[in-house]
Amino acid sequence: MKTDNDLRNNLKSIRTRLGMSQQELATLAGVTRQAISGVESGQCAPSVVMTLRLANALGCKVEDLFWLEQDLPQVQAVLAKSIPYSQQQRVSLARIGGQWIAYPLVGNDAFRMEMIWADAQIDSQIDTNTCLVRLLDDIDRFENTVVIAGCAPVLSLWARAAERWYPQLRVQYKFANSMAALESLCRGETHIAGMHLYDSQTGEHNIPFVREVLAGKQAVLITLGIWEEGLLVQSGNPMQITTVTDLVEAKAKIINREKGAGTRLLLERKLQEEQLSCDSVKGFDSIARSHHSVADAVVSGLADAGISTASVAAAFGLEFIPWHSSRYDLVILKEYLQEAPVQQLLNTLERRFVHSQLQIIGGCDTSKTGDLVATI
Template sequence: MRMPGLESGLRRARQRSGLKQAELAVRAGISRQTLSALEAGRAQPSTAIALNLARALGCRVEELFWLREEGEVIRTGLASPARGSRRVLAGRVAGRWVAHPLRLDDPLSVITPADALLARGRLRLLRPRESVEANVLISGCDPGLAVLAGRVADRWAGQRLCWIGASSAAALASLARGEAHVAGAHLFDESAREFNVPFVRRALANRPMVVVTFAHLEEGFAVAPGNPRRIRKPEDIARPDVRFVNREPGAGARRLLDRLLRKAKVPTSAVKGYDRLLGGHLQVAQAVAMGAADAGVVARSAAVAHGLHFVPLSEERFDLVFPKEWSGDPRAARMVETLEGRAFRRELASLGGYDTRQSGHLVTELP
């Protein structure tokens, strides 16, 4: 049997630590030449050297060196229909392999590296098995999740947080089915006057869960630059000259729109395009930017990303939800630590429409 090769994340881990080769070599008790060879993959470390390097860099050995079996094939089902896509994100949730197709209708999927290719009902891995197993699968709709993924990867070499686009309700359902480690949601319960927690209770059937704040975000109408249709309030989208594009049922933006239309006593049948559905903030903003619609409800960051005018409607709390049993996993601690970090908060706030003062705050533990 062919032995798998040894992959190395040593150089990247050293660079992130800010150490020069000579400095790390001294701390690990090896020569700079040996360290250079290990970083270049020209040599393999002994157990003692690997342990010393991990201690010097403050990380796990698995983050520095791992075995790779090229093109390993695994069996697993798909969390959603492939619909022509062969590229997937994958990971292990509660000991079970899970795969999510990178949707062809998602503009971000083109720039998202896949973990595996779908072939005859199986997955052929494109990355080391150990690396894919370490993935954190996070389902949700807010574009800011991409910032969280980037900050996690920056801080912990080899750690990948995979953002899977989904409405808030779909994200909670995915978490309940064991298809994700984390779900993101911004759903307001009118009777309880509370964000997210009542929906978590219902979707997760009183399973022990942790709810942590991602950020507060602004939602409103994305309209063309200069707002030529003069759309300023919910009643305006019921005018016959306004073409609207909506989010799917279960989306926080859809629930917000329905709530505001009821308050304004505007029937949904009066909104041209109410039944025209797209699957994300960025997709809705893109439709408006292309002139295919005059308005849609999005997070401010999505409107800004497409150069659109934004009409604020509401501030909502976007939370991250994960099983209490997973809270002891180092990956959960890394995610929350990143949320609390200054770099993440500053970058997310710079996108526009985010209040990050409570990012990482524990909302509740259920039940």
């Protein structure tokens, strides 16, 4: 929420994640329920005493609850390479020789392949699943780590933004499709699972799958964003493909995702709706294991079409045909909500620099970002 002096807060989102009502928080903080309501709505600014009481009641720091935001400055920059003009084209910046250089984040330049920093080395193996490791850094650094599993490229954007706000926080992003991420959470291998699976029988996103996989475990689902999923084709859509029937009739070759991926389920659902078999689609068994690998296959001509998101299509300069608005949720076991690194990461969902990073990639609605959508 925003007041006249640019004071923002995420009091409501933290309170609801912890399962507290306004009255319960008011009682703990020694204030009135009306005062809580006024602060959450942005209609009034809290006093210093109230601010400290709220932070103490919620077990967090004052800066986790309240912050000031100002308009961001503009600078003049030189493009490192020529690209078609786009007002919202994403770039990275560096100051070289007294001037700003803008590097367009287009195609493969929008992604990064790098060797991962090691925290430890194995000294000996105790049994099949257990080993002794020797640390390569201070143990305190490792304890302030949050592990996220998911396949959405925006997870890495969120992770880096959170580390900017909390310099001591470390976010480890483990690549996994939606179902694999959820199963990893169930096995206790990750703090947060990101997923975008749609159940056509109930008309619900993610919740039915979480109930089935996490049977007996308590969890919350928090929305990261809502984005468009659909068909990626060459610029100009030369084969005039808009539906799966068009794919079949044009004998277009598709690049698919592996089982457990949300976009694969979307393709299978569209085939079922149009009463077509999987075998009728050329290339149905050709697998790419990431969103940008799907786009790369279309750009290179290895495939005529693929299923991904509007943001990935924009990054690679591909045509996009929307098929479904998908809600991407973060699934967290309730027992992890009180852990400081997890709290710090979730607290950044209200920050402007997180919203702006999600919005500028294209096709991402952040109006529900940070909303608690279910408690299971």
